[in-house]
Amino acid sequence: MAPVAIGEWMASACIAKMVSKVCSYLEDQYEYQRDDAKDKLTKLKNNLWKIPFVLDKASSLQTKDPSMKSWQGSIKDAAYQAVDVLDLFDYRFFEAKAEDIEKVLAESSDYATVNSSSSATTNTTASTSSSSTVKRSVRVLKRVLFSDEDLNKLIAILEKFDKISSEMQTFLELVNPRNKKPGKALQWRRTTSMLGTTRLIGRGDEETQLKKLLEQTNDWCRKPYSVIAIVGVAGVGKTALLQRVYSHFRDIGHFDIMAWLYVSEKFGVKRLTKEMVQSQKCRRHKRKRGGTSRVSWDGSISADLNSISNLDLVQRILEKKLNGSKVLVVLDDVWNEMSSKWETLCKPLQFASMGSKVVLTTRSEKVAKINGATEIIHLDGLKGKEYLDHFQQCAFDNATPSDFPRLVQIGEQLAMKLAGSPLAAKTVGAELKLKLQEDHWKAVLQLKLWQIEQTADDIMPALRLSYEHLPDHLKQCFVYFALFPKNYQHRDDVLIQMWRAHGYIQKETSDENAYRYINDLLQLSFIKKAANLDNHYVVHDLLHDLAESISNGEHFRIEDDFHVSIPRNVRHLYVNASNISKVCMSLVESQEGLAESPDLKKNLRSLIICKHHAPGERIPPDNFNDVLKETLHDLRSLRVLVLQHPDGILPDNIEHLVHLRYLDISESKIFTSIPKSLFRLYHLQGFILQSYCQHNLGKELQKHISRLTAEPVKILSPIQKSRHQNDR
Incomplete structure (x- = not known):
């Protein structure tokens, strides 16, 4: 199945807003720069608009041609890089602003200490003086924000978009509807009231x-x-x-x-x-x-x-x-x-x-x-024997299941993966009945539903139609579910923070409006409420399969033994803690690979390290934390980091995670102090840690985070244990 279209994973309006902000920064700096820097600034201001323009045009291209898909993939890569560079400009601003304000507050504190016995009038004067100093310092920031390295990165991105823009017209001609013969509208789904010959089971x-x-x-x-x-x-x-x-x-x-x-x-x-x-x-x-x-x-x-x-x-x-x-x-x-x-x-x-x-x-x-x-x-899926009877009817056709006891056993395993869907049974059954042979049925059993060849009237195209009717802002939220295992119980406020971290929900969107995203997905039957657990939601099984197929490897899980290759286009990774060292090696190998191979460390935007469940097997804390430190060292594009290992602890030097928006270390039992580098993560928006840590360290957290980050950080209550009960 084709990967998600460009317009569905990154809103050009969001890029345009970032471009506008960076242009404002550059304009503020112009008069303070030397001549060669001014030339760079002029070029940037005149050409940054190409980024949202190219993305908007590319999002309208619908094609199945492999070369076109490759070209669209290069646009997507360039867009992600552009987001990182534009975002870095924002970080530089907040970094300089925070450091300057910290300096002013320190001076004000010294002033207040010296004059602690002065009158109220003196205190008012000190406060006014402090306020004036802060305002002056923010104005001075404009002279020192961006280095040549920052400007060169942005210019390099623009050169990529220049190349893409020059190719755009050729590709638009290739996919121009006027150059194609009109096709007949697909009518496979048209229904009538008449019953078919298939025996209806259950309900x-x-x-x-x-x-x-x-x-x-x-x-x-x-x-x-x-x-x-x-x-x-x-x-x-x-x-x-x-x-x-x-x-x-x-x-x-x-x-x-x-x-x-x-x-x-x-x-x-x-x-x-x-x-x-x-x-x-x-x-x-x-x-x-x-x-x-x-x-x-x-x-x-x-x-x-x-x-x-x-x-x-x-x-x-x-x-x-x-x-x-x-x-x-x-x-x-x-x-x-x-x-x-x-x-x-x-x-x-x-x-x-x-x-x-x-x-x-x-x-x-x-x-x-x-x-x-x-x-x-x-209407939910069929249950138990009713579904198994329906599945066997689809898979054996006119043959008698009892004549094939081994196939019946394999069929039972297959049926369990189909969430009680009659159409899914029909889709899989159509493939199985081609060969009533054990090796063929075993081969189908190893496939995911979306990997089975299907026609337009099968289950995945039917589900895809539901996805295509989603508004763009919900499409990217939905595909993010592919990162997590099936039956994973998502807490609503955590889910919203993750979506915010990736820009799927804009930071200026109120919490009230953000919760509508979840409610809309619920109303549209993409998710359902978790059983016996308030404020938690589960994705329907078959729609989880759909999310995986649309993700096309960008959201990837390593839940059990490490026996898979990490896709080259991965951007979001969910990994069992026991496999973190192998993941680290794989990421390093990608850096040392061929020149044209993507650098996975630079591309990764989500890293979720889930708990290890193997009984009697324990990872030594020192080993785990050394590997974690090495793994995080070059993950400079991370927006989401979740550490669920009980012995895991954040490295002291995490200030390089400049894009990090959401951090969850609620499972760490040895987290007793806050690394000072945490307070240099000026984009941090959401944070979860252990409840007893939150109590002991809460004052320190609030003091530093509220002072040094770009905006107030939402410190969420620890995740309930039941959230992880379905982790695999």
Whole structure:
């Protein structure tokens, strides 16, 4: 599956804001620089705008051509480097400002000590003097902020973007839609009310619940109809459940008019209204003596309907048809988030009789509520034997499972990886039934779901569609889940701090608005609340597979024995503490590799070192901390650092981690003092440490951090133990 597009992982607006800030810094410095430096500053101010421009253009390119993907990859690398360099300018400013303010505060403290017995007037004078000194010192900062090395780094980045910009026109021509033949719209997902030949398994409770809701007449409702929604992730069986219930009510003739409308991404009010006009009416035949009553359905298709372009006229026709009838309307696969469209579609339904129902299926609870749902059925994956029976039906086809006992065992292991998804079972089963042989099934077992070859109507493309409907700011937040193991319980405030650290949430965004990111992902069925644990969330298993496929190696985990190669494009790494030395060696080898190989140490932006769980095996603290110190030495692009090893301790010299925003050392049991270098991390935004350390060192932390960092640091309470219970 293609990696995430450029516009989805780095907002050009964010880059533009950084460029604007750096241009302001450079302009402030201009008059204080020597002539050769002024030439550099002029070049920078005139060309920095190319960075967001190139990123914005590149984000619009959609292609499967390998050479194009490679070119887009080079843009992505250059963009990350640009962020680091631009961010470094910000750091230099805060560094000089903090040092100057510290000097002023020290002088003010000496002044106050000498004059401690003076009058209130004298103290006021000292305070005014101190304030003036601070203001003067900040003005002086503009003369000393940036070295030639800083300017040269920025110029080197600009040269990369100059080259990319010069290639841009050629690539835009290659992917220009005018140069391509128009293709047919993919219609594989269009559904009807008819049941297929596949035997439907399970869903008895949900079927009973839905039937009961459809039979109810809600006398309290002001409208003659009520809206029911079936909500769940792609491929969980929403449509199959509804088809079974729809067929039941069609057979018994409970409703006078029934209409099955496939909606999908285009919520065309006129099209859907016309299809309701064309729906069938129920005819109930009286019971003959000694016989049974019979129900039949007659179509009432208007020959002139397709020629009518006036929505008002179509709705008037539907009004006459619905007048006094009890109606069931199914809207399958709804994505509409415009309440005005929904209200317009439903206007004719006010002329139906009481007890009418509208049932919609959607992947999003938010969509369900926008489209008027008052009752919501949440559909999860099939469980236990029901799912295993469905999986075997898909994998063995017409063969008898009992004839292949070894394959049944392998199939049970495979089924456990599919989160109860009927469509995932169909996807994997289609591959398995090609060869009912043990070696083939074992090979499939070793693959991740997204590594299995799939067609457009399989599970991963269906899930990918959900991802593509996410707003860009949520896409990059969602893909970050690929860094963590499945079933990892994410605490909401920690998750927000990590997203902030990478710029997915801007630092000026309030906490209230930041929490909406989590709520939106929850409403859109990408995450769910963790069981029995407040303020914690878990990613749906199959959507975790999707995040991994989109990440394409940028988010990588080493959970067990070190038997994998770290991808060359990795930027976020989750590693078991027992493997940290091997990771360190791998990072060093990348530095010593071929010239064209990426330097993994310079690229890494997240490092999460999880606890080691092997019983009876303990890593000597000295060994671990020596390796940790060596590993951190060159990780100058880190934004997130999590150390969950109980014997781990931060090295004294961590001031080189100039980009670090989030630090978690809550699991360290030997952390008793704060390295002074911590107070030189001027970009630090979030910090977690052990509770007893937080109590003992809290005053010192608050004193130094509030004085020396760019903004107030949020010191979070220690992580609950249960957060790690699913770490592997």
